[in-house]
Every structure is written in C-alpha cells, then in structure tokens.
Amino acid sequence: MIRSIAITFGSEKVLNDLKAKHPDRELRVYNALSNQNELMMLDVSGEESVFSSPVEYSVLSHIGNDHWNGFISFITLELDFDQQKVFDARINKLMGDSLPDGMKSMYSLHSHNNISERVLLTTWESSSQFELWKKDSNLLMPSTYKTTPSFYSHEADYRAVK
Template sequence: MTRYIHTTFGTREVLNEIRSKHLDRPIHLSIDDSDHLRGMLIELTDDSKSAFAMPTSYKVLSSAGADEELRGWLMFSFITLNDQERDNFIRRYEAFLSQGNLHGGLSSFLLQRTNNDHQLVLLSTWNTKGQWEAWSQEDDFPMKRYEGANASYNLRRASYSFAAFTKA
C-alpha cells in the first residue's frame, strides 16, 4: 500500500485551528527549530488526498525502522536530482536501508514530492538532535556525497520538534 506524507506551514495558532478541524486524522504539530514562530502540520497516511488547503505532499518511496507513525525529532534533507541521479540515489538509499542499521535513528523515510519527481526528501526521526549530528559525521552517511561547496544538488535541511516537546 502506498503511503504519503502531507505538510503545511504557518503560525502555531493557524495550524492548531486547522488541526482541530481534522481530529479524525493523525495530524501532528511541529515547530521549526530555526524559527520557533514557524510551525508545520505533518501527516503520515495512506490517503493521497491531503486535508490541508495548501499542502506540500510526498509519496513514501521506502522506509525503515519504526515507520508506522511519526515521532521524535525530525530532520528533513531536501535534494533536487535529474532522472539518472534520482534513480541512482534511490537505489543507493534503499541498499543502505536494507543493511538495517539506522545508526540510532527511530525511522527513515525516502520521499518524492508528488508534483515534482526530481525533488526527493530524506526524512529521518531521532530521539535527539545529537544522535542525528553524530550520524551525519559517519563515513557511510548517505548524504555525504551530495554536500559541500562544489555540489550542485540544492541540498538543504530543516529540522522540527513536535509541539508537545517545545517551549511555547
């Protein structure tokens, strides 16, 4: 069964209002670690249709770990690749996941934006930010080859904490 992750962004107040209209759905409020005034609603679902008026939606290409729900500290790594690079990236990442070692992470999701096949996202969840930071320094860190000043992959990152674990 195909799964999807839907997101939308705004202030905590607006997002709580949206969330309260969809209590029947597993929608979670998270806060941007770099801007505590910016929030994100995120939903992991089997439904390709988002509850949000202005969603950013992703198809889950593969996942590993405790992937039945979203929990923990969230790290999004966004990358834009051409067709060949995308296919190679997907193969490499699925091979990495098949090794079964999440380096202490709770879960990992490889996502593809539903309206642009060239935009991929590696979403990993962790107990703490420090665990991700340690993993990102490992030799087998899957994003290492896409980093650096000479990389032309538009790699960018965003981290979020669930609202229950952040200060208002």
C-alpha cells in the same frame, strides 16, 4: 505502510484549528529548530490531504517504527535522472542495514510537484543522534553531488510540539 505524507505551515492558531477540525487524522505539529516561530504540521494518515495548500510527497520506501513525537529531519535533494538512480540505490543500501542508534524510521520520498526532488525523512529520539549520524554518513551525500553545478540540497529539522 503510509503511501503519502503532506505538510503545511502556519501559525499556532491556524494549525490548532486544523487539528481540532480533523480529530480523526494523525496531524502532528512541529517547531523548526532554525526558527522557533516557524510551525509545521505533518499529516501521516496517508489519506487525501485536508490542508488547503499542502506540500505532498509520495513514499518510495520506508523502514523502521515511526516515532513522530521527537525529532524529525527532512533532507531535500534536487537530482537529475542519473543522480536519482544512484541516490535511490544508496538509500536502499542504508535501508538494508540496521538503523543507526537513535533513528526510529527512514522514508525516501518524492515531491508531487517536482519529480526530480528526493526527500529523506528520518525520525529520531534526539537531534544529537541525528547530527552524529549525518556527520558519519558519507553514503547520504557523496562529494560528487556537491561538485555538480546544478546540485541543490536543503535540510529542515523539527522538534515535536508537546
């Protein structure tokens, strides 16, 4: 199992140069769905990052068979200690069930730079399957999180560059 995941952002040239410089690594390039000019590189090797300024995450739990060639989603939540316990329990329940249609894998992550940050990384066959799941999944983000003044969440969705 992968123990850590690192990401970085850059131009097509910079990311392609990184990929060429490290052919032994599993470096994947993605386009942001919100902005086709925003490129992200994902290092799923689990080894120490080769990026000069990576965003690094530790894997808390994982389920499924990775599908890095399609659609991926990062849902980031800023949670206090009690909210983290509830969120982790909800994720463990999700991981205890069978994966929804189209979901290939799910990772629960925490940021190396911010212990209160939780990230749910999911890999999918298509973005439409993700949207259906997100709409129907009340386990993921209960309304109590959204009504807390300190609650922060962010979603970033990407499609693999062929």
